[in-house]
Amino acid sequence: MGSSWKIGRFLDIDVFIHWSFPLIILYFLYISGAGSAATVALSVAFILLLFVCVTLHEYGHALAARGYGINTRSITLSPIGGVAQLESIPEKPRQELWVAIAGPLVNVAIAAVLIPFAFFAFPLSGFGEEIIGEALVPDIATLVWALGAVNISLVLFNLIPAFPMDGGRVLRALLAMKLGRLKATTWAVRIGQFFALLFAIYAIVSGGSPFLFIIAIFIYFAARSEERYVKIDHALSNRQIHEVTQEHFYSADQNATLQETLSNSVNQGEDDLLVTDEGRYIGVLRKRDLMQKVLREQTGSASVLSATLLQVPSLQLTDSAKVALKTMQKHRINVLPVMNSGEMVGVVYWRVLQQLLQYNNFQKSSTAAN
Ligand SMILES: [Zn+2]
Known part of the structure; x- marks a missing residue:
C-alpha cells in the first residue's frame, strides 16, 4: 500500500494510516480555533482516542470474520473512518450479520464503560467549564464525556x-x-x-x-x-472451471528477463501473468509489480524470478467456477492456472468471468423482449 503507512501489527493484522490522516487533525484544530496549549493537546488527544475507538471497531469486524475462518488483510485508518479489508465477505447471511454488527457492538461496549464512568467521576455540572490555571479536570471530563458520546454516534452512523x-x-x-x-x-x-x-x-x-x-x-x-x-x-453458479478455461495463453518463463516479459505481456494484452518453469506453473506475477520493477526500479535486465511471485493455488477442471472468482478476489489477481491430473491445461481470466455476466444479462434481456 504505497499511499499508507504501517503503524503496527496487532493480533496478526497490520494497521495502516492513510497519508491524508494527519489532515483530520489539522482540520479539527482549524475549526476549533486557536486555544491554549492545553486545549490544543486535549483536542489532539480526543481525535487520537477517537481513532483508537475506530480501530477497535474494525477489530470487531476482523475478529468476528476470523471466527468464520476469514482472514483480514489489513486495517486502514483514513479521515473518513476505518476499513478492515477482509479477504472475503461471508456468504451465509447469519455470518455476514455477525461480522457487520461486531464493529458497532465494540463501540456500544466502549460507551457502556465510558459513560457510567464519566457519570460518577465527572458529574455533568463540571461539563464544559473553561480551563482555569491548573484545573484541567473539567476539560478531561469533557474529553471523557465526548468520547462516550462519539462512540454512541459511531454506532448510530454506522447502522444507517x-x-x-x-x-x-x-x-x-x-x-x-x-x-x-x-x-x-x-x-x-x-x-x-x-x-x-x-x-x-x-x-x-x-x-x-x-x-x-x-x-x-x-x-x-x-x-x-x-x-x-x-x-x-x-x-x-452451476458452471464448472472447464467452461471458463482458455487453452491459449501467454506465460512467462522463469529464465526470461523482466523487460522481455513486460513487452510480451503488453503485446499479448495480458494483465497479471503466470510464471512457469518449462511449462510447470510456479507462481503469479502481478502486472503492477512487473511495471514497478522495469519502469520505476529500472531492473528490467534481471530475471523474472527476482520479482515477487505470488503462490496462488491452482484450479482444477472440475472445480466450481465460483472457486475462480473467490481465489481471484482473495489474492487480488486476474488470472489463475487450471490443472488436470497434475498438468497445466489452461488459465481462467477475470475478463472472461465478466463477459459471462454480460452474456447472462444479454440473455435475460432478450428473453424478456420476446
Ligand atoms: Zn464497521
Missing part, C-alpha cells in the same frame, strides 16, 4: 442502512434470509445509493462536512462494485 456500511450489510443479510443473496444485494445497493445521494445533498446544502461528501462517493461506488461481484458470482 447505507450498503456497504455496517447497517447496509445488516440489511442485506436480513433480506438475504428471505430473498436470497442476489436480490438482497440489489435492494441493499439501491437503498445504499439512495442514502449516498442524501448524504451528498446534505453535505452540499449544509455547506459543511467534506468528509460526509467523500463518504457518499465511497458508498456509491463501493456498493456498485459489490453488486457486480455478487452478480458475477451468481452467473457462475
Whole structure:
C-alpha cells in the first residue's frame, strides 16, 4: 500500500494510516480555533482516542470474520473512518450479520464503560467549564464525556442502512434470509445509493462536512462494485472451471528477463501473468509489480524470478467456477492456472468471468423482449 503507512501489527493484522490522516487533525484544530496549549493537546488527544475507538471497531469486524475462518488483510485508518479489508465477505447471511454488527457492538461496549464512568467521576455540572490555571479536570471530563458520546454516534452512523456500511450489510443479510443473496444485494445497493445521494445533498446544502461528501462517493461506488461481484458470482453458479478455461495463453518463463516479459505481456494484452518453469506453473506475477520493477526500479535486465511471485493455488477442471472468482478476489489477481491430473491445461481470466455476466444479462434481456 504505497499511499499508507504501517503503524503496527496487532493480533496478526497490520494497521495502516492513510497519508491524508494527519489532515483530520489539522482540520479539527482549524475549526476549533486557536486555544491554549492545553486545549490544543486535549483536542489532539480526543481525535487520537477517537481513532483508537475506530480501530477497535474494525477489530470487531476482523475478529468476528476470523471466527468464520476469514482472514483480514489489513486495517486502514483514513479521515473518513476505518476499513478492515477482509479477504472475503461471508456468504451465509447469519455470518455476514455477525461480522457487520461486531464493529458497532465494540463501540456500544466502549460507551457502556465510558459513560457510567464519566457519570460518577465527572458529574455533568463540571461539563464544559473553561480551563482555569491548573484545573484541567473539567476539560478531561469533557474529553471523557465526548468520547462516550462519539462512540454512541459511531454506532448510530454506522447502522444507517447505507450498503456497504455496517447497517447496509445488516440489511442485506436480513433480506438475504428471505430473498436470497442476489436480490438482497440489489435492494441493499439501491437503498445504499439512495442514502449516498442524501448524504451528498446534505453535505452540499449544509455547506459543511467534506468528509460526509467523500463518504457518499465511497458508498456509491463501493456498493456498485459489490453488486457486480455478487452478480458475477451468481452467473457462475452451476458452471464448472472447464467452461471458463482458455487453452491459449501467454506465460512467462522463469529464465526470461523482466523487460522481455513486460513487452510480451503488453503485446499479448495480458494483465497479471503466470510464471512457469518449462511449462510447470510456479507462481503469479502481478502486472503492477512487473511495471514497478522495469519502469520505476529500472531492473528490467534481471530475471523474472527476482520479482515477487505470488503462490496462488491452482484450479482444477472440475472445480466450481465460483472457486475462480473467490481465489481471484482473495489474492487480488486476474488470472489463475487450471490443472488436470497434475498438468497445466489452461488459465481462467477475470475478463472472461465478466463477459459471462454480460452474456447472462444479454440473455435475460432478450428473453424478456420476446
Ligand atoms: Zn464497521
